[in-house]
Amino acid sequence: SGKDLELARKRVRFDWEGQMEHALDPDKPRTMCPDDPGPCTMCGKYCAISIMSNYLAEGN
Ligand code: SF4
Numbered sequence: 001s002g003k004d005l006e007l008a009r010k011r012v013r014f015d016w017e018g019q020m021e022h023a024l025d026p027d028k029p030r031t032m033c034p035d036d037p038g039p040c041t042m043c044g045k046y047c048a049i050s051i052m053s054n055y056l057a058e059g060n
Helices: 002-012 016-020 048-057
Strands: none
Touching: 002 016, 002 048
16 A cells, blocks of 8 residues: 555655654554664664665675
């Protein structure tokens, strides 16, 4: 749906606050979200968003 696509775009931009706007219970994830823009720490070096962003930035 349009909402899913909008959320996916916020996710790929690491727009944490934007993602909170779509949360069913925004107060809970706000306590766990990174303060800074960029990937969280959950997947470490395997962050799929960072890997794909770097891949595309290299002109692939
Ligand atoms: S580390 Fe994992 S959970 Fe965190 S932003 Fe990257 S893909 Fe998403």
